[in-house]
Amino acid sequence: MKGTVECIRCHAHMESGWVADYTHRGVDRQNWSPGEPQPSFWTGLKVEKEHVIPVTTFRCPNCGYLESYALPQNISDR
Numbered sequence: 001m002k003g004t005v006e007c008i009r010c011h012a013h014m015e016s017g018w019v020a021d022y023t024h025r026g027v028d029r030q031n032w033s034p035g036e037p038q039p040s041f042w043t044g045l046k047v048e049k050e051h052v053i054p055v056t057t058f059r060c061p062n063c064g065y066l067e068s069y070a071l072p073q074n075i076s077d078r
């Protein structure tokens with residue numbers, strides 16, 4: 001997505017970023033996975049890495065609204 005994303009609430013230009021997931025092994029980027037979460041004895045939830053898509057989150061600097069996208073490529077690189 002080249003160009004800018006506009007806030008649906010106040011129409012300000014949103015800034016690109018990402019949401020941190022804090023795990024027992026450190027900080028990770030939030031990821032999207034298809035379907036329902038499946039429990040795993042070792043990791044808490046099963047993750048099929050080939051289907052995981054990193055989440056890009058836009059933030060409105062005016063009202064704080066967050067809008068997330070899970071696209072195969074980084075949305076801010078388009």
Ligand SMILES: [Zn+2]
Nearest residue numbers: 007010060063
């Ligand atoms: Zn806004």
